[in-house]
Amino acid sequence: MVMSILNMREDYQINQPLGFNTHILLEALQKMKNHEGLDELEAATMKYTVDFLSVVISFCEGENKRYMAGMSGPEAFSLFVRTLAESFTLEGVKQQAEDFKNLLDTLNQCGSISDQEWNKLNKWIHSLMDIEYQWSSAERFSRWRL
Amino acid sequence: MLTSELSYLNGLINDLYDFEEELKRLSLKVYPSPVLKQFITKELIPIVLNIRDIFIKDKAKLDEDPHYNISAKTKAAEIIWSSGYLQHFAWAISESNIKSYPLEIMSFFKDLIHELDTSNFEILAVPSHEINFSFSEVWLPLKDYLEKNIGLKSNNETLLIKLTFPHTHRHNLFLSCIYAHEIGHYFDRRNDFWGDIFTKVIKDRFILKKFKPILRTSSDVDNDAIRIVILQKVLGSWIREAIADCFAVCLLGPAYVYSTMEFNIFSSGRQQFHNNLLMNIYSLTHPPNHLRNNFQVKLLKELGLFRVLNNRLKNEITEYNDQINKSASYYRDSETRLDLDDTLYLVENKEFYDVIEELWKSTLTPIKSRVKSFLKNNVMTPKQVEEALRLAEERIKLAVPPNEYEGKAASVPAILNAGWFARLQYRADMEKVLNNIKGEKADYNFLENLNSLIRYALYASQVHKRWQE
Known part of the structure; x- marks a missing residue:
């Protein structure tokens, strides 16, 4: 596998990254469930995820907030909708974002949520993982010559 | 030779050694500037070493125990490397070329960025082999991304603005006004004007009732959230184009309008040449040429810049405007798969674009007021x-x-x-x-x-x- 910057195609466009890493998020959640302490990155990832959901909620309420350099409220909303299995009204999306945010808050404070809630959160994070993986590999083999 | 976590990690580590060598060679080039050299040696190389170190640690653990589970941080670092973000950044620096730099016009834009945004920036001028201009800030999103994904922090707040321009037209000042449009995109991204304007449009729930795109799907997904996602993709892109056009007209007046007319001869003149047909193409990413030109001309008039032109110069604009407004509208009338769901297709037809067009027109007044207040006394008089x-x-x-x-x-x-x-x-x-x-x-x-x-x-x-x- 030889990846040289000299072989890079010029027309590569950077799409929107997620803004936090789902593997680290999942590990952080697992640690909280096991009542283990989080390292600095894991704690920060929890915060970034909550921030991401807050931006989605604000957008649903008609307010545009920026999540990270390059991602605005409408983009965070679109990304979030892509992770939902069911179709929703705007209020439904907001409710979902609030639910996930509350679950994260509860885990953060008490370290425990029900199995059903845990499964729901887990399923959502795996949907995020799919998006993250697609983002990072979508153009990979068209970008490099092997 | 087997495909395994260990062999994959080995490949990644070797790639990163290779990349480090390339970066070291790059730092020895006469151009990049001292600032860019510092970016390579003080930012990029340490990032590469850090990511490689993450891989090496897990590789050592895998060597010891073949059943070891790859750590979350290693997976996060792999995603960063595979995304090509770092390589793209290095590529932009490697392609920067002072000999091709459109220096005269760029000094003007540098002064503008200095006045309206920040003085802490560097421009990466990257020649392109196609007729294409672009303007984007590449460092801060990468810095943010690295911090949020693997906890790598940097105190370097210098903006690196990547400018691509057609190499063969680098000194063509008749096309160079297009830079003003691209720099409009840059300021929009920095200030999130489009996000604010789009969010306000969506706040009006009536719009969501009115906007009913035709979706071909195996399940019932006709709901507000899907509509917003489609609008974000299409109307959001159209708003961004209008902001960039507005910015360019306010800054350079008629010269920008003439430049876009000339640019369109390159881009759409070929249809006329081969098929004797000039078309206004409706697309998901850009409003058709006639709508953009109508907006530009209207704005010129509102700013009082059209009135002061003599008849000959006015005619150049009105004749072109008449011609494209008489051109045929082209809709793909095909089904575009949305990245929401494998079974969800959007039908790009006249009915769909009629609503987008109407919504887009409703955003033009707030766009003008936002851009004018941002540009302050840089609006042409x-x-x-x-x-x-x-x-x-x-x-x-x-x-x-x-x-x-x-x-x-x-x-x-x-x-x-x-x-x-x-x-x-x-x-x-x-x-x-x-x-x-x-x-x-x-x-x-x-x-x-x-x-x-x-x-x-x-x-x-x-x-x-x-x-x-």
């Missing part, structure tokens, strides 16, 4: 157009560079406009002064001569301005 008219008539017509007006340095917008005004009006006059505008190469030579005068004027006026200050 009728007085500057009059100045340009005089520069064209009193100087360029006689083959004299238009760098000075009434003893003062001429402004960049006035010089660029003067160039266009002369091109459209004074060719015959210039033929009398210049003796190489004859024969088969006449048109080419005329534009080359004119372009040289404008380039010189841009350079000289900047020197003059420094003396004035």
Whole structure:
């Protein structure tokens, strides 16, 4: 596998990254469930995820907030909708974002949520993982010559 | 040889050694500038070492225990490397070329960024082999991304603005006004104007009831959230284009409109050439040419910049505007798969675009007010157009560079406009002064001569301005 910057195609466009890493998020959640302490990155990832959901909620309420350099409220909303299995009204999306945010808050404070809630959160994070993986590999083999 | 976590990690580690060597070679180039060299040695190389170190640690654990589970941080680092973000960043630096730098026009935009945004920036000028311009900040999103994904922090707040431009047209000042559109995109991204405007549109729930795109799908997904996602993709892109156009018209006035007209001859003239058909193509990413031109012309009029043009110059704009408004509209009428769901397809037909067009038009007033208030006193004035008219008539017509007006340095917008005004009006006059505008190469030579005068004027006026200050 030889990846040289000299072989890079010029027309590569950077799409929107997620803004936090789902593997680290999942590990952080697992640690909280096991009542283990989080390292600095894991704690920060929890915060970034909550921030991401807050931006989605604000957008649903008609307010545009920026999540990270390059991602605005409408983009965070679109990304979030892509992770939902069911179709929703705007209020439904907001409710979902609030639910996930509350679950994260509860885990953060008490370290425990029900199995059903845990499964729901887990399923959502795996949907995020799919998006993250697609983002990072979508153009990979068209970008490099092997 | 087996495909395994260990063999994959080995490959990644080798890639990163290779990448580090490339970065070291890159840091020895005459150009990049000292700032870029520092970016390579103080930012990029440490990032590469850090990511490689993450991989090496897990590789050692895998060597010890083949059943070891790859850590979350290693997976996060792999995603960063595989995304190509770092490589893209390095590629932009490697392609920067001072010899190709469109220096004269870029000084103007540098001053503008300095005034309206920040003084802590560097421009990466990257020549492209196609007729394409782009302007984007590449460091801060990467810095943010690294911090949020693997906890790598940096205190370097310098903006790295990547500018791509068509290599063969690097000194073509008649096309260079397109930069103003691209820099409009840059300011929009930095300030999230489009996000604010789009969010306000969506706040009106009635719009969501009205907007009912035709979706081909195996399940019932006709709901508000899907509609917003589609609108974000299409209307969001159209709003961004309108902001960039508005920015360019406010900054450079008629010169930008003439530049886009010229640019469209490149982009859509081929249809006419081969098929005798000029089309207004509706797309998910850009409003069709006639809508954009209508918006630009309307804005020129509102700013009072059209009124001060003479009839000849007005006609150039109105004739083009009439022509494209009479052109056929083209809708793909096909089904585009949305990235929401494998089974969800959007039908891009007239009905769909009619609603997008109506919504887009409703955003133009807030766009104008937002851009004008951002640009403050950089919005072009009728007085500057009059100045340009005089520069064209009193100087360029006689083959004299238009760098000075009434003893003062001429402004960049006035010089660029003067160039266009002369091109459209004074060719015959210039033929009398210049003796190489004859024969088969006449048109080419005329534009080359004119372009040289404008380039010189841009350079000289900047020197003059420094003396004035």
